[in-house]
Amino acid sequence: MAQTNHNRPILDIRDLHVSVGDNEILRGMDLSVSLGEVHAIMGPNGSGKSTFTNVVAGRPGYTITKGEIIYEGESILGMFPDERARKGIFLALQYPVELPGIRNREFLRTALEALREARGETKLAIREFNKFLEEKAKAMDFEPDLMKRNVNEGFSGGEKKRNEILQMSVLDPKLALLDETDSGLDIDALKVVSRGVNEFRGPDKAIVLVTHYQRILNYIKPDFVHVLIEGRIVRSGGSDLAQELEAQGYEWLREPPEQAA
């Protein structure tokens, strides 16, 4: 994969400190992501991976005590989640939310309309949208019936995760943050999800993929792998770092390494 090191980063995290209540969770995180790149973030439970993706998406409940989140060259700290979404940030949640009484189809349509409006595109006719959605749903191995059901309500764990990727592929963001989208997927679903992500991948897209398992990285080959421990990135490397982690765990990284990779 061609590296795009000369690109200006689409996402630039600088010395980010984030607390929940009195509890400091991110303690000086730095990360730079450019278009065309896939970054994998790994790390033990509770190290702050979801906190990081949530904070980039603007989820309320976190206090940013220090640092910056620069997206496309501007600080987004003051922006509401919907503004960030309309600028092209997408978050596939670790725990997708159920929306009683809101159908998948109308949900996606409303969201897409909001994004298209922001992009200065015209409204899609219902029929066009339905056709478009049907194709996307098929690519994710979804029965058309699932589009008529309420968002995530009664969905299996795997269906919820696939639904997140379906939303990504319909909404077509620039920066996709995928928080453990591979957790709880069976082997077939993992392939479907990986295919979705790989189809999305491209020179105009950036992906940050949070995972616990090397397995998904066999399908989605990352350009960089980062290890987040106790709110800091303690090591970055290529995809071979993931293999190392798989074999050795995180313990050896808890001591600050003498020289970073």
Place this chain on the structure above:
Amino acid sequence: MAAPKVISRTSTQEELASDYKWGFVTDIEADIPPKGLNEDVVRLISAKKGEPEWMTEWRLKAYRYWISEDYREPRWSKVSFPPIDYQDIHYYSAPVKKEKGPESLDEVDPELVAAFNKLGIPLAEQKALTGVAVDAVFDSVSVATTYQKQLEDLGIIFGPISEAIQKHPELVKKYLGSVVPYSDNFYATLNSAVFSDGTFAYVPPGVRCPVELMTYFRMNSEGTGQFERTLIIADKGSYVSYLEGCTAPMRKTHQLHAAVVELIALDDAEIKYSTLQNWYPGDKDGKGGVYNFVTKRGKAAGKNSKISWTQVETGSAITWKYPSCILQGDNSVGEFYSVALCNNHQQADTGTKMIHMGKNTRSTIIAKGISAGQGQNTYRGLVKIMPTAQGARNFTRCDSLLIGSKCGAHTVPYIEVRNPTAHMEHEATTSKVSDDQLFYLMQRGIKEEDAQYMIINGFCKGVFQELPFEFAMEASQLLKVSLEGTVG
């Protein structure tokens, strides 16, 4: 059968610009007798309509009952309001007709037609193609009824009750007061004495009414009470779906609305009654608005009969209403689906009564209460299983949604079981619009306000889907208008 369509209203720019979408006043000469109530006013109302003697007597009987000592407004509900001065109200106001009565739509007062057009009511013949028979009650008199011919061919009677009193006295005599007797409660008694007009419908045996019947109620004159009387009879094996819509212009003073609705379903008959109530709720400080004190009751009189109430109550300063079912026939079914919204200083005390008398009678209650601002929403329901109701079943579900922290939701279920074979289920939930749901929707690019509506709309889904399609669209639109400025 192709689904009959419902009128849908489109708003003009100026309507959309105002806070209350339907707050315009129409300048029509109104024929208003002096304020206050006495026997002479009752006789005058009756005489204005050229009513037969028996009708006048019935009204007077109600009036005399109403003035009897100690007869008062019910005090058990959770609503509060200053005492109403019943002598400060006009009890009758009819648009002045230029000549005799309008024979066709062309003869209707053009001002009135313009007003209806503003409301989007398709009085014009070509709009009858939308498939709704509209009986519009403007202030108190039914002005015109569309879609008459097709109904007549089927033997369906649909029109102003004043007309039915003239043309079908045997039906009116037999059923008027048979479900809600004149002595039922203070407001129903008042209504029985002074009702000005309302809707009458009769569907003959075995006939399935092919269109939605609809009445549009609108209050106009300042200081006028509105007292409609609606009577719907579904004869054996028939079916009818009826819709009522209500709007009132903005008024600084409170307006009294005390309607009575009676439904009768004979053997194997079904009546579906839907309401979209959007009377003026008063301003943000609680000034003005309609007092909506309504008695609605249906009797599932015959075996296998069914009465279904669906209501979306977004308007009125105070709503006091309990559409009820008396399940008399064996295997009869009663349903109540309700969305009640209270915003600003609105108060709603609403719910239903299901009285099970026949064997294997079944009832379902789905009540959704939304409170915003300082709104106080009470669900009050009674399920009563009589000793004769072997094998009766009830399912009740009450959900409350709170928006903000100054509002309140209250659930007051009464259950009275006098037959041990009864099967009862009751579920109740209270929730807030969840931050997680809001974030999820917003993360997908949806604006906060729209996200809120989607969640609220989703909350109401189980009730909205009971409404005819276009009415459901209108209902969710209404909800949005009613909540403007509250969410987001």
